[in-house]
Amino acid sequence: MALKEEAVLTVDxxxxxxxxxxxxxxxxxxxxxxxxxSELENGQDKPFKEVVRANIGDCxxxxxxxxxxxxxxxxxxxxxxxxxxxxxxxxxxxxANLVLDSCKGRSVxxxxxxxGLKNVRKHIAEFIERRDGYQADMNHVFxxxxxxxGIKTILHLLNCDIDGKKPGVMIPIPQYPLYSATLVEYAMxxxxxxxxxxxxxxxxxxxxxxxxxxxxxxCNPRAVVVINPGNPTGQVLSRQNxxxxxxFAHKERLVILADEVYQHNVYDPACEFHSFKxxxxxxxPEISANVQLASFMSISKGYMGECGLRAGYFEVVNFDEKxxxxxxxxxxxxxxxxVTGQAALECVVNPPRxxxxxxxxxxxxxxxxxxxxxxxAKLVSSTFNAIDGISCNNIQGAxxxxxxxxxxxxxxxxxxxxxxxxxxDEIKITPxxxxxFELLKKTGLCVVPGSGFKQREGTYHFRCTILPEKEKFxxxxxxxxxxxxxxxxxxx
Amino acid sequence: MALKEEAVLTVDxxxxxxxxxxxxxxxxxxxxxxxxxSELENGQDKPFKEVVRANIGDCxxxxxxxxxxxxxxxxxxxxxxxxxxxxxxxxxxxxANLVLDSCKGRSVxxxxxxxGLKNVRKHIAEFIERRDGYQADMNHVFxxxxxxxGIKTILHLLNCDIDGKKPGVMIPIPQYPLYSATLVEYAMxxxxxxxxxxxxxxxxxxxxxxxxxxxxxxCNPRAVVVINPGNPTGQVLSRQNxxxxxxFAHKERLVILADEVYQHNVYDPACEFHSFKxxxxxxxPEISANVQLASFMSISKGYMGECGLRAGYFEVVNFDEKxxxxxxxxxxxxxxxxVTGQAALECVVNPPRxxxxxxxxxxxxxxxxxxxxxxxAKLVSSTFNAIDGISCNNIQGAxxxxxxxxxxxxxxxxxxxxxxxxxxDEIKITPxxxxxFELLKKTGLCVVPGSGFKQREGTYHFRCTILPEKEKFxxxxxxxxxxxxxxxxxxx
Numbered sequence: 016m017a018l019k020e021e022a023v024l025t026v027d028x029x030x031x032x033x034x035x036x037x038x039x040x041x042x043x044x045x046x047x048x049x050x051x052x053s054e055l056e057n058g059q060d061k062p063f064k065e066v067v068r069a070n071i072g073d074c075x076x077x078x079x080x081x082x083x084x085x086x087x088x089x090x091x092x093x094x095x096x097x098x099x100x101x102x103x104x105x106x107x108x109x110x111a112n113l114v115l116d117s118c119k120g121r122s123v124x125x126x127x128x129x130x131g132l133k134n135v136r137k138h139i140a141e142f143i144e145r146r147d148g149y150q151a152d153m154n155h156v157f158x159x160x161x162x163x164x165g166i167k168t169i170l171h172l173l174n175c176d177i178d179g180k181k182p183g184v185m186i187p188i189p190q191y192p193l194y195s196a197t198l199v200e201y202a203m204x205x206x207x208x209x210x211x212x213x214x215x216x217x218x219x220x221x222x223x224x225x226x227x228x229x230x231x232x233x234c235n236p237r238a239v240v241v242i243n244p245g246n247p248t249g250q251v252l253s254r255q256n257x258x259x260x261x262x263f264a265h266k267e268r269l270v271i272l273a274d275e276v277y278q279h280n281v282y283d284p285a286c287e288f289h290s291f292k293x294x295x296x297x298x299x300p301e302i303s304a305n306v307q308l309a310s311f312m313s314i315s316k317g318y319m320g321e322c323g324l325r326a327g328y329f330e331v332v333n334f335d336e337k338x339x340x341x342x343x344x345x346x347x348x349x350x351x352x353x354v355t356g357q358a359a360l361e362c363v364v365n366p367p368r369x370x371x372x373x374x375x376x377x378x379x380x381x382x383x384x385x386x387x388x389x390x391x392a393k394l395v396s397s398t399f400n401a402i403d404g405i406s407c408n409n410i411q412g413a414x415x416x417x418x419x420x421x422x423x424x425x426x427x428x429x430x431x432x433x434x435x436x437x438x439x440d441e442i443k444i445t446p447x448x449x450x451x452f453e454l455l456k457k458t459g460l461c462v463v464p465g466s467g468f469k470q471r472e473g474t475y476h477f478r479c480t481i482l483p484e485k486e487k488f489x490x491x492x493x494x495x496x497x498x499x500x501x502x503x504x505x506x507x
Numbered sequence: 508m509a510l511k512e513e514a515v516l517t518v519d520x521x522x523x524x525x526x527x528x529x530x531x532x533x534x535x536x537x538x539x540x541x542x543x544x545s546e547l548e549n550g551q552d553k554p555f556k557e558v559v560r561a562n563i564g565d566c567x568x569x570x571x572x573x574x575x576x577x578x579x580x581x582x583x584x585x586x587x588x589x590x591x592x593x594x595x596x597x598x599x600x601x602x603a604n605l606v607l608d609s610c611k612g613r614s615v616x617x618x619x620x621x622x623g624l625k626n627v628r629k630h631i632a633e634f635i636e637r638r639d640g641y642q643a644d645m646n647h648v649f650x651x652x653x654x655x656x657g658i659k660t661i662l663h664l665l666n667c668d669i670d671g672k673k674p675g676v677m678i679p680i681p682q683y684p685l686y687s688a689t690l691v692e693y694a695m696x697x698x699x700x701x702x703x704x705x706x707x708x709x710x711x712x713x714x715x716x717x718x719x720x721x722x723x724x725x726c727n728p729r730a731v732v733v734i735n736p737g738n739p740t741g742q743v744l745s746r747q748n749x750x751x752x753x754x755f756a757h758k759e760r761l762v763i764l765a766d767e768v769y770q771h772n773v774y775d776p777a778c779e780f781h782s783f784k785x786x787x788x789x790x791x792p793e794i795s796a797n798v799q800l801a802s803f804m805s806i807s808k809g810y811m812g813e814c815g816l817r818a819g820y821f822e823v824v825n826f827d828e829k830x831x832x833x834x835x836x837x838x839x840x841x842x843x844x845x846v847t848g849q850a851a852l853e854c855v856v857n858p859p860r861x862x863x864x865x866x867x868x869x870x871x872x873x874x875x876x877x878x879x880x881x882x883x884a885k886l887v888s889s890t891f892n893a894i895d896g897i898s899c900n901n902i903q904g905a906x907x908x909x910x911x912x913x914x915x916x917x918x919x920x921x922x923x924x925x926x927x928x929x930x931x932d933e934i935k936i937t938p939x940x941x942x943x944f945e946l947l948k949k950t951g952l953c954v955v956p957g958s959g960f961k962q963r964e965g966t967y968h969f970r971c972t973i974l975p976e977k978e979k980f981x982x983x984x985x986x987x988x989x990x991x992x993x994x995x996x997x998x999x
Contacts, residue, residue: 020797023729023762026829030666033837073618076611086586093847094582100592119568124813126565160652160817163841174522196840237515270515305512321616323846325652337518345525348688349655353845354815355585 036199037467038192043437044070047452048461050438063459067491069480070461072246072414074320074384077482082319082380084373085362088114089324092123092358106371113138113365114358123354129347131158131328135357135364139328142364147293154339155331158360160352162276162313162327167197168346169272169309169329173237174201183234185226185269187218189417189468189476191246204234209471212419215408216248220259227267238270239263244277244288244412247468247478249392251286251411257294261306270307271295276327279317282389283411292332308332314356314363316414318384326356388414391481391488398492399479402499414480417465420499422446422475426506447475453502458494528691529959530684535929536562539944540953542930555951559983561972562953564738564906566812566876569974574811574872576865577854580606581816584615584850598863605630605857606850615846621839623650623820627849627856631820634856639785646831647823650852652844654768654805654819659689660838661764661801661821665729666693675726677718677761679710681909681960681968683738696726701963704911707900708740712751719759730762731755736769736780736904739960739970741884743778743903749786753798762799763787768819771809774881775903784824800824806848806855808906810876818848880906883973883980890984891971894991906972909957912991914938914967918998939967945994950986 026034052066068077075081084107091097091111098108117132119125130136136153143151159165173182183204186194198205208226210216218241227236241260243252252260264271273291281288292310296303313327334342367373392410399407399418407418427446434441435452444452447464454477455461465476483491518526544558560569567573576599583589583603590600609624611617622628628645635643651657665674675696678686690697700718702708710733719728733752735744744752756763765783773780784802788795805819826834859865884902891899891910899910919938926933927944936944939956946969947953957968975983 022797022825022827022830023760023799024665024830025827026833028667028669029664029830029833033664034833036836036840038836038840071618073611074616075614076617078612081614081616089847090582090586090589093585094578097582097589118815119565120570122567122573122815124566124573124811124815125568126563126814160845161842172521172525173516175520177520193840200840268515305514307515319616322618323610323614323616323843325843325845333514335514335517338514338516338521341518341521341526344528344530348528348530348685348692350653351815351817353652353817353848355581355847356845 032200032202036196038196042463042467043442043448044451044455044461044463047437047455051455051459061459062457063491063494065487066455066459066461067483067487068461069483070463070478072316072480072482073322074316074482075322077480078484079320079384079482080380081321082362082377084367084377085319085321085359087373088362089355089358093355095121104372106367106373110361110365111358114361118354123358125354127351127354127357129343129349129351130156131352132354132357132361135361136328138361138365139330143292143330147290147296149293149296151292151330155334156328157331157342157346158326158328158352158357160327160349160356161315161325162274162311162329163193164352165309165311165327165329166193166272166274168342169270170197170201170203170238172342172345173270174203177235180233180235182238183230183236185223185236185239187240187242187245189247189465189470190240191242191274192467194240195469204230206230206234206236207469210245210248210250212408212471215411216245216250216417217252217256218260220263223260223263236267236269238272240272240274241291242274243291244280246274246277246413247415247417247463248408249410249413249416250408251281251283251288254287254289254294257289257291258298261291261295261298261302265302265306270309273308273310275310276313276316277413278312279385280388280414281412282392283409286411288412292330295332305333307334314359317363318381319359319363320384321356321359324356324359325353326360328360387485388481391485392416394485394488395479395481395492398495402496404503405499410481414482415478416481417468417476417478419474419476420447420450422450423503423506426450426502429506447477450475450502451477454495454498458491458498460491460495524692524694528688530688534955534959535934535940536943536947536953536955539929539947543947543951553951554949555983555986557979558947558951558953559975559979560953561975562955562970564808564972564974565814566808566974567814569972570976571812571876571974572872573813574854574869576859576869577811577813577851579865580854581847581850585847587613596864598859598865602853602857603850606853610846615850617846619650619843619846619849621841621843622648622835623844624846624849624853627853630853630857631822635784635822639782639788641785641788643784643822647826648820649823649834649838650818650820650844650849652819652841652848653807653817654766654803654821655685656844657801657803657819657821658685658764658766660834661762662689662693662695662730664834664837665762666695669727672725672727674730675722675728677715677728677731679732679734679737681739681957681962682732683734683766684959686732687961696722698722698726698728699961702737702740702742704900704963707903708737708742708909709744709748710752712755715752715755728759728761730764732764732766733783734766735783736772738766738769738905739907739909739955741900741902741905741908743773743775743780746779746781746786749781749783750790753783753787753790753794757794757798762801765800765802767802768805768808769905770804771877772880772906773904774884775901778903780904784822787824797825799826806851809855810873811851811855812876813848813851816848816851817845818852820852879977880973883977884908886977886980887971887973887984890987894988896995897991902973906974907970908973909960909968909970911966911968912939912942914942915995915998918942918994921998939969942967942994943969946987946990950983950990952983952987
């Protein structure tokens with residue numbers, strides 16, 4: 016047996032920022048779900064037949080069907096022999112041709128420009144123009160490997176100490192853990208502002224002021240992240256709220272990072288999606304010519320749900336030429352985002368128009384997805400609200416709710432003095448983790464504990480997506496009610 | 508007109524590491540090539556009809572055709588309606604099914620595991636086993652968005668100060684600029700070791716020892732990067748050379764990063780590709796159980812050249828369980844590599860077998876690409892060597908040569924005291940940049956100046972790919988000879 020030497024790279028000698036980083040959406044709950052699934056497969060008797068994964072916004076994984084037009088265009092671009100196939104509609108061939116026209120050697124196998132294929136960026140700019148009614152410049156548009164990569168790029172650019180102070184970034188609490196994880200990874204201070212749970216998770220300007228004032232002594236606040244429609248909180252910001260945030264960013268000299276990947280997902284008829292770009296443009300030249308903005312979009316959400324293709328884009332506003340050059344250089348090291356993803360993006364920003372052969376089917380498929388989400392948004396929040404000890408804001412948009420749950424004192428104390436078995440490990444867990452782990456084990460419903468998104472001290476939540484099929488929800492929600500009652504009885 | 512305030516984010520207040528970073532492969536020469544192309548399009552009279560892009564390993568952009576089998580599998584996975592199409596061969600349907608079996612909801616639109624689809628990782632491990640004759644563990648295999656992303660991930664993990672010293676990484680000079688750019692981006696010290704140009708760009712152990720000894724006073728050397736077959740240098744390392752490097756890494760306690768993306772690209776019959784994994788495994792338990800290795804592979808090179816699909820993988824050796832967990836967490840923030848790319852990867856590691864319907868065509872297409880590259884490898888190096896004042900090692904493998912060019916003293920002095928016009932800018936350039944810019948302007952041949960890859964002080968090189976079609980090379984090489992003679996005459 017060879018002597019095992021101490022390794023060069025170990026958890027003790029690795030990047031400590033990576034070690035510290037947490038990413039709840041793919042955290043221990045996912046491992047536990049896999050464990051429960053394999054127990055089911057091995058015939059273990061449980062009070063449920065399957066795990067219902069409401070932990071991640073992974074649309075196709077939970078039964079949503081891909082859009083026919085988008086997939087036809089994709090098939091044509093990867094295998095152009097299909098242009099001869101009369102079963103493929105002419106508008107799909109037209110879009111596929113637009114993509115291939117921008118590809119060197121007319122192959123999606125060649126690198127695109129680092130910012131993305133010319134035609135795709137052109138059509139993104141036109142999409143933004145149609146949405147907002149204002150001009151967009153394709154040279155300010157950058158495609159990315161999912162929205163996440165774009166967000167990481169902009170945060171990376173902002174990472175600069177000034178006057179010996181680290182760059183702080185304001186993030187909402189609760190937030191999508193990409194932000195906290197990336198900031199930990201980049202060793203950039205987080206300035207946490209709490210969303211107003213009592214007011215539909217809106218942004219409270221006094222709270223934002225408090226957060227930044229407190230932070231100024233320890234860091235140099237440089238940016239504010241806003242997620243609209245909200246993840247994990249499912250709110251849709253009012254125009255007035257957005258205006259206040261923009262004014263605040265102007266006054267406090269902050270770059271706005273607007274995470275608008277759920278812009279197609281608005282369910283509440285009283286709400287409307289307002290893009291930061293549009294509102295900014297309408298706030299008068301003093302503000303519109305000065306406030307810097309990066310807005311992020313993705314094909315993983317909306318009505319298309321193409322998470323696995325990894326494509327998104329971002330538009331920057333008020334970035335000067337020199338900065339754009341540096342941004343271009345920064346992304347060039349990664350060469351380019353997947354060109355197949357860019358082809359799918361083309362279909363989202365340049366969908367079939369009225370009169371084109373795919374128009375009707377495409378509209379029908381789109382409406383089916385969005386109507387289904389709308390119905391489930393209502394079902395899920397009202398079911399939660401009907402349960403004693405759970406309160407849940409209406410889901411106005413996005414794909415999630417973030418209900419608050421009263422956890423009995425005895426259960427809280429139990430987690431403080433006991434470890435919990437997950438796989439072969441015994442780990443320390445929080446009360447909301449305890450609740451979610453038990454929920455998963457007893458009902459098969461997999462949701463993410465609120466602590467992964469952060470929450471006000473002493474409150475407990477979980478994030479539940481509205482993606483699983485309605486029939487599955489109906490079944491699992493019944494089990495949920497029973498679980499909750501029993502949990503309270505056991506720990507009260 | 509609105510008062511333009513000073514912006515929050517400018518080149519003066521951005522991440523200085525990003526600003527410092529250079530990435531030559533997509534540097535000013537590419538901008539100049541685009542400029543020359545648009546002048547040609549606008550009818551400007553030039554002594555050539557087109558720009559021949561020999562600056563980047565972008566196979567499909569320069570005329571290489573995609574593999575039929577791979578693209579058929581891709582079309583089937585993105586648009587499963589095609590399973591009904593009898594024109595698609597059964598083995599393509601079989602592979603597409605294997606991919607879809609691993610996809611949640613049987614859609615490439617759902618996220619895969621962060622490390623990649625189960626079946627794809629399983630088949631990668633089997634591919635490595637067939638290649639090396641030794642077991643590979645699919646849990647030590649991670650797919651990535653191109654090899655570049657995998658390399659960046661491992662460097663990121665290694666980024667840890669120990670005893671107040673920064674982590675140093677040994678990189679070859681000349682090298683592929685991904686390494687220098689990433690190390691600058693991560694503020695990790697580069698330990699440069701010079702490849703032995705006189706000995707086919709092999710690794711000279713005395714030189715490696717010099718490099719590490721000198722570096723120890725200022726940093727903590729933690730890893731060594733080896734690119735085999737070489738980029739930009741086109742060499743294939745001997746088994747003996749690899750053994751020496753592994754012993755060196757063991758003695759000096761270094762993790763080996765083996766960039767083996769050109770493992771299918773060996774042209775010299777006297778050479779053979781030896782994987783670091785195989786050689787390491789055969790070096791006795793004292794070494795094989797201890798030396799940590801990460802080996803990188805890509806679908807962008809080889810005979811497939813699918814750059815735009817952005818897929819690769821890496822295998823780690825002697826990484827313990829806790830470290831693997833951290834690695835998994837680290838990549839989970841990016842969710843997953845593009846699933847379409849993973850489907851293409853499946854075809855590379857699980858190609859048609861003898862007896863399957865696609866076998867013959869696939870072998871034929873593969874051989875055509877590799878034979879073509881082999882012929883051009885010979886053509887390109889012998890043409891360069893036939894020119895006075897240029898010397899070029901034989902291209903044993905990969906897709907590049909890195910000829911040395913004697914630049915006359917007068918030309919060197921000229922660059923030292925003059926700026927050069929590129930687009931609207933006047934920039935300071937090096938003698939090799941001057942040579943390459945002039946070459947591009949006068950012949951249409953676009954190659955990358957050696958300074959982008961680094962080279963011994965006082966020597967000048969350029970990197971030229973062997974990808975353009977033979978007919979184009981024949982034409983442009985004639986012009987090259989003429990250019991070189993005139994350049995010497997003008998500046999002698």
